[in-house]
Amino acid sequence: MLKFTESCGPYSTADLPALTQWDSVSGVTVVADGGRSGYDGDNCFELTAAANSAAVKSLTVDPDSNGIYTISVGVAVRAISVTATVRLFSIATAISRFDVVLSWEGRLTVTQTTGGVLLGTICTTEAHVAPVGDGGCYIGLQIRFVLNDATAVHLEISDQFGAMNQVGAGAVLAFLESELPSASLVLGGATGQAAATWRMCDIYLTDGLAAETPVTTPEGRLLYNDGLLGNVHIDALYPTADGVNLDVDNTPWVPSVGSSHYEMVNSHPPDDATYEEADTNQQTDAFVYQHPLAGPSFGRVGCCGCYVSVYGLKWMARLLGVGGDATVGSLVRQIVTGLWAQDLVDTGGLVVASDAAFAYYPIYMDRNPIDGTPWSMQPFVSQTPTAPGSLEFGAQQIVS
């Protein structure tokens, strides 16, 4: 299942570590519009060895049905300059750390460090596998936490056509059951490295727990989100209109300014001076989201991409409890008639918003919680938001 995604889109450098999105961030810059599509709002991270850049996200992973833990990470990397070697990213457990290191000649190496001691190299590629100084690539690393399995570690990278190719494999050198389920994703994280500058975006992490239904990739592969997803883009979508009949048989949240609801929550980077506010149980907001065909400012998906599968979705409300911690439910509304009583609504994901500061509260939805089916782009590209099957997303105030 998806445990973490990062599009780099919703915020700017000043918002880092974008509370709860990352545990800690230092020496990382958000490059506006610097992401892989090159369009407005598609940002990326820039890290440098000089700044000892690091971004750390800790999380808890689940094993598969056989009790085996698997962690898979994908990340787009654009190495602008590397003078010697640079640690791109790591997967860490309570004891071990698996580093992906890039050399100046484009060689990728995976090493394992346990208890602070370098155990050795798990696998290394030929030179020129990863571009340095010109272009970028997508890197996938999967670690199955088993011993005596020469394929437990899998390293893959995209080619010039975007397809992923395995370029390395090896065995986990040491492993204790007690290392998991706590894990961390670390971007950068090394100190004292030779000069290097690199960019990252489109980041995901999955664990070994399978989604209830598969998604079919363009190559015909079935994905259960329990391993590598391939070369993926991760884009942030924002509201473009209020939900249908928002104030019919429903009390919406209250805009801090004006009467438009969606305009309070669609700015990026976030504008915490304007917001929606709710103080009553079941008070519900819902928004229509932009569709990826709406160019040119968001012209990411070509017409042939309208019907592509969406492998997963992250609802990431930026919330603040006022007068105490507050519980909010993630809302998914599937239009049937456009009336609340007849539409299909799910508010299954609950988050607790702290009263300390605005922060992001993610709910990962590998599949549509209403019926368990895979997401697709189709609901987003409907030209009529009120059409049956169109999706709205929002939030519901929960008070006991």
Added chain:
Amino acid sequence: MPSPQQRWFLRSITGSVGTDIGDWFDPSVPVGGFSQYCANVFPSGWGVSAKVSGNPATQDMALPLARFRTLPLQAQTVSGTVQMLSAVKASFAASDGDPLIKWAAQAWVSIGSTNDVRVLLTDAYRDTGDVWPSPSGAVYTFKSFAAPLALDTTAIEEGDCVVLDVGYYLTEDLAPGVQAVGALVVGTGSDGSTLGVLDATDGLSALGYMEFSSGLLPVSPPPFYDYCGSAAPASVRMSQLPLEVVYDYSALFPYVKGGGRNWLTPPRSTE
């Protein structure tokens, strides 16, 4: 902020003064000869008051106002301290206008959810801190005990509750005919007005609480928002609601070939 197991917000007042007072009077102090009543100050039941009149009423006499009870707890050892915060005032002071009433309290363990005492956690407490605001008409003011009450380290059984009885005591004798009334509120009234005024005036929290230095673990905790003392906040704000979607790179064609050229893997011929 303390954990939900430590800070239990005072969300309602159980029982009624005079009939459900617990065992927290100082038995050495005579209690006869005074009149007592209680009333819900606010229709939501978030406040109570109790009056004592001198006929005679003597120094140190205590009147209970409210009983606050945790949810049924797991078997555990209770230790540390308890502190509380709620809004209080004295509606009538002694005729001479002198400071008159202060906190009285006692913490104990109930057998299950009953009013039967399994064991006392503190002696009858008489606060030495500030007197309650008076004279009549004074605004409610949030007050805590002068210092947290030390709890006797005590093993409790599964299902027991920790109970905190609070009220006030007289700091001087009352002459015949003189009345004193202490009132306590723990949250907003049903119309949300009373402590809203207090908020605006004093900038204080709108919910009282009792706080245990060592958290108390409830039995089979329900969802936190039902029990935890993370009581309903005044409101919640949302300033951004993006969705991140994960999809295959090929959906980007042909656009990624243009705007995103810097991220494309160069053809092998350029190596």
